[in-house]
Amino acid sequence: MITAEEFELLRTEELRQAVAAARGRDPLDVAFDRTVPHARLVATQVKYLARAERKLPTYAAVQCILPPRAFEQASSEATAAHKAIEGDTVLDLTCGLGVDSLYLSRRFRRVVALERDPLLARITSENFSRMGVANIEVVNTSAEEYLRQEGLHFDWIYADPDRRSAEGRKLVLLEACSPDIVALKPKIDRITARLCLKNSPLFDVDEALRLFPDSRVEVLSLGDECKEMLIYADGTGPLVTATALGIGSFAAAPGAVPPETPPFDPERFRWLVIPDVALRKARLTRLHLAGKADCWSDNGFGFAAAEPHGVIGRVSPIESIEPYDPKRLKRGLKGRGVEILKRDFPLPPDELMRRLGAHPGADVRMAFTKIGNDFWAIRLK
Numbered sequence: 001m002i003t004a005e006e007f008e009l010l011r012t013e014e015l016r017q018a019v020a021a022a023r024g025r026d027p028l029d030v031a032f033d034r035t036v037p038h039a040r041l042v043a044t045q046v047k048y049l050a051r052a053e054r055k056l057p058t059y060a061a062v063q064c065i066l067p068p069r070a071f072e073q074a075s076s077e078a079t080a081a082h083k084a085i086e087g088d089t090v091l092d093l094t095c096g097l098g099v100d101s102l103y104l105s106r107r108f109r110r111v112v113a114l115e116r117d118p119l120l121a122r123i124t125s126e127n128f129s130r131m132g133v134a135n136i137e138v139v140n141t142s143a144e145e146y147l148r149q150e151g152l153h154f155d156w157i158y159a160d161p162d163r164r165s166a167e168g169r170k171l172v173l174l175e176a177c178s179p180d181i182v183a184l185k186p187k188i189d190r191i192t193a194r195l196c197l198k199n200s201p202l203f204d205v206d207e208a209l210r211l212f213p214d215s216r217v218e219v220l221s222l223g224d225e226c227k228e229m230l231i232y233a234d235g236t237g238p239l240v241t242a243t244a245l246g247i248g249s250f251a252a253a254p255g256a257v258p259p260e261t262p263p264f265d266p267e268r269f270r271w272l273v274i275p276d277v278a279l280r281k282a283r284l285t286r287l288h289l290a291g292k293a294d295c296w297s298d299n300g301f302g303f304a305a306a307e308p309h310g311v312i313g314r315v316s317p318i319e320s321i322e323p324y325d326p327k328r329l330k331r332g333l334k335g336r337g338v339e340i341l342k343r344d345f346p347l348p349p350d351e352l353m354r355r356l357g358a359h360p361g362a363d364v365r366m367a368f369t370k371i372g373n374d375f376w377a378i379r380l381k
Contacts, residue, residue, distance in 0.1 A: 001067050001068070001069055001070075001119070001120075002065070002067045002068075002119070002123070003119075004119055006038075006041055007065065007119060007122065007123060007126075009038055009041065010041070010045065010065050011065075011126065014037060015037065015038060015041070015042065016063065018036055018037055018038070018042050019042050019045045019046060019049070019063060020063060022036060022042055022043070022046045023046055023049060023050070023063075024050075025046060027043040027044070027046045027047035027050075028043070030042055030043040030046050031043035044068065045065070045066060048066040048068060048071050049063065049064075049066060051071070052064075052066060052071070055071075055074075055076045055077070056071075056074065056076070056077055056097075056099060057077060058077060058102065058131060059097075059099075059127065059131070062130045062131055063130070064126075064127040064130055064131070065123050065126060065127060066097075067097070067120065067123060070096055070097040070120055070123075071097060073096060073097075073162075073164075074096055074097040074099045075099045075100050075160070075198070075228070076099070076222070076227070077099060077102075077103070078222055078245055079220055079222065079227050079228060079245070080099045080100045080102065080103040081103050082220060082243070082245060083100065083103065083104070083158075083196060083198075083230065084232075085104070085107065085156050085158070085194070085196050085232070086107035086108065087107075087108055087155030087156055087194075088108060088109050088110070088155050089108060089109065089110045089111075089112070089153075089154045089155050089156075090104050090108045090110075090111050090112075090154055090155060090156045090157070090158055091111075091112050091114070091146075091152075091154040091156070091157045091158070091191070091192075092104060092111060092112065092113040092114065092158045092159075093114050093143040093146075093157060093158065093159040093179060094114070094115075094143070094158075094159050094160045094161060094162065094179070095113035095114055095115040095120075095121070095124055095138060096115065096120065096124070096160070097120070097123075097124060097127070098113060098124040098127065098128060098136070098138070100158060100160060100198070101113040101124075101136050102128070102131070102133060102136070104158060105133055105135050105136050108135075108155070108156075109135060110135055110137070111135060111136040111137070112136075112137050112139060112154070113136055113137065113138050113139065114139050114141055114142065114143055114146050115138060115139070115140060116140070116141060116142040116143075117140075118140050121138050121139075121140040122140075124138050125138045142179065143159070143179040143184060144179060144184065147184060147187040147188070147191070148187075152190075152191045153191060153192070154191055154192045155192065155194065156192060156194045156195070156196060157188055157191065157192050157194070157195050157196070158195075158196045158197075158198075159179070159181055159195070159196075159197050159198070160197075160198040161174070161177035161178055161179055161180075161181060161197075162177060162178045163177050163200050170200075170202075171200075172200060172202050172203060174199065174203070174207075174211065181195075181197060182211060193234065193235065194232075194233070194234040195212075195231075195232075195233040195234070196230065196231070196232055196233075196234075197212075197230070197231040197233065198228050198229075198230055199228065199229040199230070199231065200228070200229070201219075201226035201227060201228055201229060201281065203229045205217055205219070205229070205240055205254075205281070205282055205283065208229065208231050209237075209238055209240075209254055211231075212231050212233040212237075213237075213238065214233070214235050214236070214237045214238060215231050215232055215233040215234070215237045215238065216231075216232040216234075216236055216237040216238070216239045216240075216241065217229065217230070217231055217232075217237070217238075217239070217240050217241070217282075218230040218231075218232070218240075218241040218242075218243055219240075219241070219242050219243065219278045219281045219282040220243050220245065220278065221242075221243070221244045221245065221276055221277050221278035221281075222244075222245045222246070224244070224276055224277050224313075224314075225277065226277045226278060226281050229281075238253065238254050239251055239252070239253060239254075240252060240253075240254055240282050240283075240284065241282065242276070242278035242279045242281070242282040242284045242288070242312065243278055244276040244277075244278050244279075244312050244313075247276065247312050247313075248310075248312050249312075250279065250284055250287070250288045250312055251284075252284055252287050256287055258286035258287045258290050258295075259290050261286070261294050261295065261296050262294065264294075264296065264303075264371045264372070264374070264376075266321035266322070266376065268303075268305050269294075269303040269304060269305060269318055269321065270304070270305055270306070270307075270317065270318055271293070271303070271304040271305075271306070271307050271308060271315050271316070271317060271318060272301055272302070272303060272315065272316045272317075272318050272367055272378055272380060273289060273292070273293045273295070273301060273302030273303070273304060273308060273311055273313055273314075273315050274301060274313050274314045274315070274316065274341060274343075274367075275288070275289070275295075275301070275302060275311070275312065275313040276312045276313040278312065279298075279312055279313065280298060280299050283298045284298070285297075285298040285299070285300070285302070286298055288311070288312060289302045289308075289311065292304065292308040292309075292310065292311055293308050293311070296371050296372070297343075297344050297371075299343055299344055300343045300344045300369055300370075300371070301341075301343050301367060301369050301378075303318075316365070316367075316380045316381070317380065317381040318378055318379070318380060318381070319379040319380060319381045320378075320379045321376060321377070321378050321379075322376070322377055322379075323374065323375065323376060323377070324368060324375035324376055324377045325377075326355045326356060329356050329377055330355070330356050330357045333356045333357065333358045333364060333366075334356070334357035334358065335357060335358070335359075336358050336359075336361065336363045336364055337358070337359055337360060337361010337362055337363040337364070338353065338356065338358040338359070338360070338361060338363065338364045338365075338366055339360070339361070339362055339364070339365045339366070340352055340353070340360075340366055340367075340368065341365070341366070341367040341368070341380075342367065342368040342369065343367075343368075343369050344369050344370045344371075345368040345369055345370055345375065346370070347368075352368065364379065365379070365380040365381075366378065366379055366380065367380060
């Protein structure tokens with residue numbers, strides 16, 4: 001974390017110019033450049049501003065101050081922009097670096113953002129000023145303290161609880177995170193009927209619906225990487241949605257049953273569907289692929305006779321499908337570079353490589369899966 005002294009230094013015109021001049025250079029070179037004032041501090045900002053060009057481009061564009069830990073914990077602008085809430089006023093219980101508050105400010109007239117760390121609250125206020133944002137009030141207090149006030153009302157409350165323990169361990173249970181939203185829920189309900197809650201991608205959909213029965217639960221992915229789970233506890237559920245940013249969304253009521261899948265016939269299939277991770281996490285793969293591809297597991301691949309369209313995921317043409325026989329496969333793959341995809345298959349990729357006598361590469365693309373009690377190897381074109 002940046003110290004108070006370092007924060008004040010980064011606000012000076014001298015260091016603002018030094019950071020601007022060093023951007024684009026190797027941070028290690030900057031750190032040891034004796035001509036750069038406070039070189040290590042400048043180098044750290046250069047490093048994180050370079051990373052911000054992808055994750056936080058608005059912050060990078062105006063050279064915001066980026067504390068390393070706050071940067072790592074912050075939402076990306078892509079996921080922050082997606083949160084589908086709007087109204088007149090919103091309370092952000094967990095401001096941090098303020099990325100979610102920034103995007104909430106574009107859909108609400110007034111944002112009150114709480115940050116319990118006094119220095120981070122100052123840094124975030126400074127950054128909002130640099131970005132020209134005037135409708136966010138950063139308040140240096142905890143959610144627990146702020147919610148003790150009487151007479152509060154907001155259209156929405158937003159929260160992204162800290163999922164790290166004091167010792168740095170990752171926390172999954174919502175009740176273990178800070179603030180404890182489950183414990184605060186009675187106070188939240190007195191202030192608003194609408195809560196938007198961001199959770200770890202490790203959080204379970206069924207657990208979300210258990211804690212918030214009438215909510216909409218959305219699993220959000222970017223680049224086939226699960227980024228977060230959102231709970232919209234506003235009484236409009238229950239509904240489960242899988243969203244792959246830039247690709248599409250699919251939603252269904254909890255407990256919806258997919259149509260029965262016919263027996264696996266390897267001779268019939270010409271296309272393999274690799275469902276996006278959001279579908280798998282939301283357990284919506286089979287429902288989404290119904291009518292497009294056959295699928296026997298929400299964690300598995302889809303198989304289609306004709307090229308499927310409108311799927312949330314990728315499709316690849318199949319060259320051949322055969323029962324998994326490592327000895328037979330090894331005769332054709334030994335010494336070759338192989339790209340491995342696998343779903344519902346017990347062996348990790350490195351063990352598969354060892355058994356096939358292959359190494360990572362792009363000579364051959366193979367997929368491995370289990371359907372029923374049978375194991376299959378799929379060679380892709």
